[in-house]
Amino acid sequence: MRAMTVRAPAGLENLKLEDRADPGQPGPGQIRVAVQGSSLNFHDLGVVLGKMPSDDGRIPLADGAGVVEAVGEGVREFAVGDHVVSCFFPDWQDGTPTIGDFRRTPGDGIDGFAQDVVVLPATAFTQSPRGYDAVEAATITTAGLTAWRALVVDGKLKAGDTVLLLGTGGVSIWALQIAKAMRARVAITSSSNEKLERAKALGADFTLNYREQADWGAQVAEWSGGGVDHVVEVGGPGTLAQSIEAVRVGGHISLIGVLTGGAGEVPTAALMSKQARLQGLIVGSRREQQDFVRALEATGIKPVIDRRFGIEQLGEAFAYEMSAGHFGKIGVAW
Structure with a gap:
């Protein structure tokens, strides 16, 4: 499968589109998601430029949305074909803040969503808002929440x-x-x-x-x-x-x-x-994201997407972000 990685030394010129092994089928409590969209954040830019150090070969992008391809044993919240969106803090499910770093944030401490397929715990996602495409849904993970x-x-x-x-x-x-x-x-x-x-x-x-x-x-x-x-x-x-x-x-x-x-x-x-x-504050919990999704469905709000880039154009997308010419969100689509 395709994956965009950040090779050392970090920088836009060292964003590389590589082949990675398919993650396979989900285990107990996990789901397999075909990633279809993401959006860019200031945090992502910091990782790609090396201002927020991460491992050589890190797959960037904290935001990810797509379609469930398979569910593991014990998963009841999602079914094949569901449209889902990732959580910025996959381990912060509910309650007051308990996390003050990015060690488990996708695209920083762990691999993010600039890849075709992920297999992750079902609790690392929520349902996408009804009527949203993948790029629109991805904007709620970091900026929207x-x-x-x-x-x-x-x-x-x-x-x-x-x-x-x-x-x-x-x-x-x-x-x-x-x-x-x-x-x-x-x-x-x-x-x-x-x-x-x-x-x-x-x-x-x-x-x-x-x-x-x-x-x-x-x-x-x-x-x-x-x-x-x-x-x-x-x-x-x-x-x-x-x-x-x-x-x-x-x-x-x-x-x-x-x-x-x-x-x-x-x-x-x-x-x-x-x-x-x-x-x-830094983003929010999974429960707060679920509440936000319900509010979006009740109000009919749709995010403002300034431009959309293909995953192979990720370097161009970040360069556009650096120009500060955008209004709203910059999307990345598969």
């Missing part, structure tokens, strides 16, 4: 709340769609006026070009009448001060990204005065 947990699970989003989103990448656009489905009001930033117009078409209520408006935090606070209820903070240290400026007293900031770096100053006095809850 992150946005869902930030706003709904941890943030307890309710109708009428105000939300600030940074940028127009996969997590932020998923968050925009979730927030609007929940009847929230949304502000969103970008350096591209064209992307801001696309965000408006998806329902964004207030848009700011952060290159043109350096004090965007204060402007969001003014727009929302004293500060937003929720901030989905994907930038990290370079944007956190503005996010704290934008949030209301007693509001909630979900810290989920490090696009501007992995360390930096935190304006502690400003955070204290806002009495805001600053919460780090």
Whole structure:
């Protein structure tokens, strides 16, 4: 079978399409899945570029969706022909977070989904949302579930709340769609006026070009009448001060990204005065993904796919991700 691997030293030029042995039939508790789609994340790019070291020959991509080809003894949740989607933390089934690293995350600590077929425990998957193709389904594993947990699970989003989103990448656009489905009001930033117009078409209520408006935090606070209820903070240290400026007293900031770096100053006095809850998070549990799937089926939300690439074009797909020209998710199809 085909598998895309990252050979040492890591880099786009060392992504190699190789032949690997077929994994065979599933054992007890396992399912065999024909992988049909994936999507790219910042985490995947870090692995491929060597910024998140992994084994030589690692098969990348944390997101994977496809069709069940066979089920092992004892599997009751899935049947042959079911459409399924992977879990970012296959060992975190339910409850509060217990995992703080990526040793068992596909495409990082273990092989991911840039391959034709996988045989894995049935508990490493959920059903795909009805009506989704494989690429659309794959976008929920990392980006979609992150946005869902930030706003709904941890943030307890309710109708009428105000939300600030940074940028127009996969997590932020998923968050925009979730927030609007929940009847929230949304502000969103970008350096591209064209992307801001696309965000408006998806329902964004207030848009700011952060290159043109350096004090965007204060402007969001003014727009929302004293500060937003929720901030989905994907930038990290370079944007956190503005996010704290934008949030209301007693509001909630979900810290989920490090696009501007992995360390930096935190304006502690400003955070204290806002009495805001600053919460780090990494994706979510299998149970939360199942809840998210039910919500998607109830609301009819479909993910925004900017472009689709073939698995043999994975290097080109990552190069496109690095250009930061995308809006929403970048898909990979078999």
